[in-house]
Amino acid sequence: MKAHVSQAKKVVVKDFVDLIKKYPIVAAVDVENLPGKQLQNMRSQLRGKVVLRMTKRRLIAKAFEAAEKDKPGISKMTEYLKGMPALIFTEENPFSLFKTLKKNQSNAPIKAGQTAPNELVVPAGPTGFAPGPIIGELGGFGIASGIEDGKVVVKADSTVAKEGDVVSPELAGVLARLGIEPMKVGLNLTAAFEHGEIIDKSVLDIDEEAYMNDLATAVAQATNLSFNTGYPTKETITLMLSNAAADALA
Numbered sequence: 490m491k492a493h494v495s496q497a498k499k500v501v502v503k504d505f506v507d508l509i510k511k512y513p514i515v516a517a518v519d520v521e522n523l524p525g526k527q528l529q530n531m532r533s534q535l536r537g538k539v540v541l542r543m544t545k546r547r548l549i550a551k552a553f554e555a556a557e558k559d560k561p562g563i564s565k566m567t568e569y570l571k572g573m574p575a576l577i578f579t580e581e582n583p584f585s586l587f588k589t590l591k592k593n594q595s596n597a598p599i600k601a602g603q604t605a606p607n608e609l610v611v612p613a614g615p616t617g618f619a620p621g622p623i624i625g626e627l628g629g630f631g632i633a634s635g636i637e638d639g640k641v642v643v644k645a646d647s648t649v650a651k652e653g654d655v656v657s658p659e660l661a662g663v664l665a666r667l668g669i670e671p672m673k674v675g676l677n678l679t680a681a682f683e684h685g686e687i688i689d690k691s692v693l694d695i696d697e698e699a700y701m702n703d704l705a706t707a708v709a710q711a712t713n714l715s716f717n718t719g720y721p722t723k724e725t726i727t728l729m730l731s732n733a734a735a736d737a738l739a
Contacts, residue, residue: 501544505552505576508540510559512578516586516681521572522603523674527595531676534593539586541676543575562685569680569689583681587693594675598665601658609650609664609671615642616667626663 509515520528520543532541553564579586599605611632616623618641627634632647649664650656656664664671680689715725716732 498548501548502552502555505542505544505549506555508542508576508578509552509556509563512540512580514577514579514581514583514586514681514683515560515563515566516577516579516583517566517569517571517679518575518577518590519572519677519679520575521677522597522600522672523676527674531593535589538581538589539577539579541575541577543573546570546574549574549576560682560685562687563682565687566680566682569687571679572677575676577676577678583683583688584693584695586681587678587690588697590676590678591694594673596670597672597674598670599656599661599672601656601661603656603661603672605650605652605654605656606671606673607652608648609654609656609669611643611647611649611664611667611669613643613645613647615640618666623666626659630660630663 518541523531535541549570550564550567553567557564577586581589599609611627611630615637616634619639620636620641623641624634627641627643630647630649632649633644634641635644636642649660678690678693680687681693682688712725714720715722716728719729721729
């Protein structure tokens with residue numbers, strides 16, 4: 490027996506299909522753990538650049554299936570619907586979009602039950618705590634502390650969790666009281682679809698500084714190779730002629 494699909498759900502799916510057909514770039518994002526206030530702020534910051542739509546995972550998957558004929562390969566985006574999924578529709582380059590979303594992320598405390606996104610370290614230095622039970626709490630996590638000028642101080646950088654560790658309620662409480670916010674909260678882009686190709690997060694997350702350094706190194710090495718092998722190029726011919734003139738005079 491075929492399941493009944495309500496008219497409201499059909500309208501939602503049609504809206505998504507229309508947007509998929511209209512925009513060249515369709516990106517999947519995860520908005521799980523993103524507070525409502527921050528989500529509204531993100532919407533405001535991105536207004537005019539992107540269209541953000543949220544609905545149930547099942548309805549998004551149906552929209553992908555329905556749009557497959559017009560955009561072959563779009564249905565494979567279903568596997569990138571993570572956590573609490575939403576879609577972004579835009580004409581902006583996927584790499585530029587990822588950079589914009591990453592720049593607009595903010596720090597947030599880690600909650601009990603969440604996994605550490607990286608190694609969690611309590612840095613050495615003063616705290617705002619007066620002597621008391623907090624010293625024992627810190628000691629319970631291997632954090633060496635003492636008293637200076639009537640306040641508790643952490644004596645040395647202390648690692649309290651490794652990347653991937655599940656954070657306990659007690660540790661989450663201590664980190665929050667210390668003002669340590671290791672979580673990045675924002676629109677977590679998982680993949681983007683462009684011209685029939687799916688580009689996942691690992692490809693989009695480019696270290697621009699490292700990229701430019703690698704590019705500069707490649708240019709320098711290519712210039713040296715051209716000059717030292719006597720292979721003239723537009724970039725090296727002036728230097729090669731100057732060097733030849735100097736050799737001739739010598």
